[in-house]
Each structure stands twice: as structure tokens, then as C-alpha cells.
Amino acid sequence: MIFSSLSQSDRYTALHPLFQRAFDHIRNTDLFAIAPGRYNIVGDNLIAIVEQVPAKTKEMAKLEAHRKYIDIQLVLEGDETMGWKPLADCLNPISEHSMEKDIRFFHDAPVSYIPVPPDHFCIFFPEDAHAPLVGTGTIRKVIFKVAVNPTGL
Numbered sequence: 470m471i472f473s474s475l476s477q478s479d480r481y482t483a484l485h486p487l488f489q490r491a492f493d494h495i496r497n498t499d500l501f502a503i504a505p506g507r508y509n510i511v512g513d514n515l516i517a518i519v520e521q522v523p524a525k526t527k528e529m530a531k532l533e534a535h536r537k538y539i540d541i542q543l544v545l546e547g548d549e550t551m552g553w554k555p556l557a558d559c560l561n562p563i564s565e566h567s568m569e570k571d572i573r574f575f576h577d578a579p580v581s582y583i584p585v586p587p588d589h590f591c592i593f594f595p596e597d598a599h600a601p602l603v604g605t606g607t608i609r610k611v612i613f614k615v616a617v618n619p620t621g622l
Contacts, residue, residue, distance in 0.1 A: 470553050470599070471592040472583050475543065481592065487515045491541055491613040500545055500611055514619040518612045524548065524604035527582070532559060532575040532598040536566060538614040542601060543590040547608035551591050552579025552600030559598050571614075 471481060475495065482489040494510055494517065508517045516538075524547065534556045542551065554577060561576035579600050585591055593599045595617060602608055 470594070470597045472585065473590060475588045475590065478590070484592075485539065485615055487511060487615050487619060488541070490515055491517075491615060494613075495543060495611070501609070510613075511619075512621065514616040514621070516614040518614065519610075520612065521607060521609040522602065524606055524608050525602050527552070527579075527600075527603050530600040530603045531563065532577055532579060532600045534559070534566075534573050534575070534595065534598045535571045535593075535614075536595050537571040537617060539595070539617060540593040540599070541590055541613040541615060542585070542593065542599075543611050543613070544585045544587050545609040545611060546587055547606055547610075548604040549601070549608045549610065550582050550584045550603040552582050552603060553591075553593075554578070554580045554598045556596045556598045 478492040490511060503519050505519045505521050510517055530552060532554055559575040559577045563574040563576055566573040575598060
């Protein structure tokens with residue numbers, strides 16, 4: 470897991486061939502003008518999901534993990550805290566991994582919580598279980614789904 474500010478995003482572009490495209494998209498797009506929804510940027514290899522949703526309590530937020538995608542979760546507006554726990558330490562799954570939605574949820578509690586203010590992001594790799602959207606009020610964010618193994622590049 471990585472936590473950083475948008476002003477430091479260049480430090481992470483070498484970690485994956487599509488990270489630069491994701492951060493360029495952030496810099497070149499008015500993310501407040503885009504309606505909530507799913508937007509394919511590079512086919513199924515890089516997808517942006519814009520959300521504007523009510524925050525959850527720590528008890529409501531469930532740890533989740535993905536296999537096919539890395540998440541870059543950028544807070545645009547609101548009070549968000551994200552929970553984290555190593556996937557290897559998650560022992561209480563709610564269900565099997567959904568291949569269709571690339572997600573598995575867990576009853577486990579996060580081992581730490583990270584306050585993520587606007588213009589800051591977390592990168593969650595497949596080994597990172599995370600519980601997003603903890604906070605108060607409404608949260609506006611964009612989640613970039615970055616294919617772990619991109620095709621056709």
C-alpha cells in the first residue's frame with residue numbers, strides 16, 4: 470500500500486506502465502465536471518470510476534481485495550479514511566472471490582486506518598485488503614482500476 474499526495478505522484482509512475490497514464494488523466498481532466506460513473510481510459514486495462522457517495526462508519530465498511538486490478542484511490546472532496554490489512558492476514562472471508570467483479574470481502578477488521586484528505590491517494594495492490602469510504606458526510610473520489618497484467622499494450 471502507498472499513501473501520498475498528488476503533488477508527489479511522479480515518484481510512483483515507474484511502478485507500473487499505466488500509472489503515468491492514470492496520473493496524466495488526473496492532471497488533464499476536470500474530475501469535478503464528470504458525472505459519477507465508469508470510464509474506460511485504456512480499454513479494460515485502465516478504468517476510472519468516479520463516485521460521490523455517503524461515507525460509512527468503520528463498522529459498516531468491509532475490507533475488500535482484488536486480484537486483477539490495482540486500485541489508485543484519489544479523494545477529491547470530503548472526509549475519507551481508508552482501512553488497511555495485509556490480505557495474507559485476512560482469515561474471515563464473507564464469500565468467495567467474484568471473478569466477474571474482481572472483489573472479495575472480509576469480516577476481518579483493518580489493522581490501521583489512514584486519513585486521506587483531498588488531493589491525496591492510496592494505491593492498493595492485490596496483497597492489500599482495504600476498507601474505503603470511512604468518514605462523515607459525502608465523499609467524492611475517483612478510483613483508477615489498473616490491470617495487474619495489462620493486455621495489448
